[in-house]
Amino acid sequence: MSAAGLSLAGRTRRRLLADPLARASLAVLGLIALACLAGPALTGHAAERIAYDYPRTPPSLAVYPRPETIVPALERLALRMRVRAEDVAVADGTVRLTLASDRPIDERVLTFFSRSDLFGPAAVAARSADGRRLAVTAPVRETRFLLGTDALGRDLLTRILVGGRVSLALGLLATAVALLIGVAYGALAGYLGGAADAAMMRLVDILYALPFIVFVILLVVVFGRSVVLVFVAVGAVEWLDMARIVRGEALSIRRRDYVRAAEALGVSTGAILRRHVVPNALGPVVAYAALLVPKVILLESFLSFLGLGVQEPMTSWGVLIAEGARSIETSPWMLVAPAAVLVATLAALNLVGDRLRAALEPGAA
Structure with missing residues (x-):
């Protein structure tokens, strides 16, 4: 089938699969996700098991005990x-x-x-x-620590994989929430226009003016530290950009002939948004969503690094990086290993988002 006969999703998929950089990035993401899902069961170590005889053990392929x-x-x-x-x-x-x-x-x-x-x-x-x-x-119990252990003797590889589950889950869930709220809010504001649009976007401007860290600290004081808190804090902020993007698309879509025809036929506002405005704004929305996932993961890591995010006994890449930063002089592998996985994930996600945005352009080959 020719590219002209394919749907938007089909054309985008074909362009992505034809891009070597996009394929490589997707392969890296797939391997990291698969490792985080299945890897902890294959390392031979429980994530929270403390090996008192192996604190701060450096990475090695050797079998312990020596x-x-x-x-x-x-x-x-x-x-x-x-x-x-x-x-x-x-x-x-x-x-x-x-x-x-x-x-x-x-x-x-x-x-x-x-x-x-x-x-x-x-x-x-x-x-x-x-x-x-x-x-x-x-x-004699023989064991290996491929990426070493932390200050308590816990296997670092297992903790990185388990922490990846938390970081990736938070990134995907918070992005999904930002999509739902931002798309609905922005599409409604752009389609209604006029005073309603102005009032809705002024609310967005007010929320933009709130200092994010102060907002998170207030939530911690009131509700305590938890994963749900991180999810709420990130989701409450990241939908603002999505709303502005969708609102801009909706402002142009509402003047199209097919929208005016639907209005003339008496189609309800909700149906017009669902059938015409939102589907035709999905191109930039999907591209931005792909770029939002690494942003959310980095934000969660930043909050956990400050001690405002994920708390023990759970862990995340941000928590592991914070622990490694405190031990960088004596145990540099505690910082290098989780930071390397985080950088690889963020780089792959950003590359996928960038190539996806290019693939969604109307004039792309």
């Missing part, structure tokens, strides 16, 4: 059990040692092994007659 750290870890574990670790040997992923004490050893202290991040449940291989020596075996 051989030179096993004996010191066993000595620390024995100290907590108030015994001595002797005759330590490691082979085939299993550690064998003797626990010695001046008094009979209660086997219940072996639960310290299963509570450790390095070893699994311990088993007694032999026991002396007086109970002061126990021959113990325990499996």
Whole structure:
């Protein structure tokens, strides 16, 4: 089928798929979204699990624990059990040692092994007659931290993927709210025109004049910190630009012949907006919506960086970047890793929005 016979959506899709930059950006976005959805189940770490033995572990492909750290870890574990670790040997992923004490050893202290991040449940291989020596075996828990751990020992890769779910969800939901409110408000104002248009747009100007950060702080004081608060704060502001864009389109569409014909036939205002004004204004709306998603994600990250957004135990890219900024001198990977994912996502979204806007132009090839 020729390009002339395609609908607006069909022509736009064909132009996007013919653009190498758009295809690459869409592929990056798809990989990031898929990783955030399915990745946390594949990393082998729970997002909130604290590994006390691995705080601030740098990124590495190596398997932990490293051989030179096993004996010191066993000595620390024995100290907590108030015994001595002797005759330590490691082979085939299993550690064998003797626990010695001046008094009979209660086997219940072996639960310290299963509570450790390095070893699994311990088993007694032999026991002396007086109970002061126990021959113990325990499996070594092998693990990897591809992007390192944070200050508490939580796997950074898992937290980035889980945080991506929150950041992307907030970006998409807040953009959807901005679309619904902004399109409806702007289309109505532009179609009505006159005094109604002037009054509606003066309200938009007043809301523009409100300092956004002061508005968020007031919401925090009244309602406390939560994800819903971030959603409300962002959604309450970002629809203003959308309303102005749609209002400008509606002002030109209301003078078209097909709109005047509908008015002459007695079609209601709601039906004219739904059938004629909004569909014919969707081109710039879709392009702006694609550019609004990265803007909302960046805004959420900014609020979380200031401590006004997502709070523990939840996380987002903004929260992770804020934590990394506080530890940049000792643990730079805590800042670099989430910032790199955020930059890649924002760059891909902006490129898609820019190419989408070009594809929606009437004269585009």
